[in-house]
Amino acid sequence: MLRDFEPSERVAARIELSAGGWLRGQDAGVDVMGDGQLVPFVGGMRRRVLDAGSDEAAFDAVRRELAD
Numbered sequence: 046m047l048r049d050f051e052p053s054e055r056v057a058a059r060i061e062l063s064a065g066g067w068l069r070g071q072d073a074g075v076d077v078m079g080d081g082q083l084v085p086f087v088g089g090m091r092r093r094v095l096d097a098g099s100d101e102a103a104f105d106a107v108r109r110e111l112a113d
Contacts, residue, residue, distance in 0.1 A: 052079030064111045073107045085110075 061074035072089040083103040085095040087110045095106040 053082060055079035062107065062111065071111055073110045075103050075107060 055078065056076045057079045058077040059074060060077075061072060064071045064073075071087070073085070073087040073095075076084045076086060078084060083097070085097045085103040085106040086092045087095055087107075095103075095110060097103040097106040
């Protein structure tokens with residue numbers, strides 16, 4: 046019933062940005078995992094992980110996604 050999660054599977058913090066309108070806005074952000082890894086994502090309810098290699102690239106990927 047109970048499961049142990051590794052630090053790489055736990056979200057320690059989340060930075061989420063919204064752009065656009067209330068109904069048709071774009072959501073994107075970065076999850077900071079328990080092991081310090083940054084995981085950029087797009088979408089609110091249905092999240093999709095964005096490709097990024099380094100810390101700076103994670104924020105660049107979010108910037109590119111919201112600029113489109």
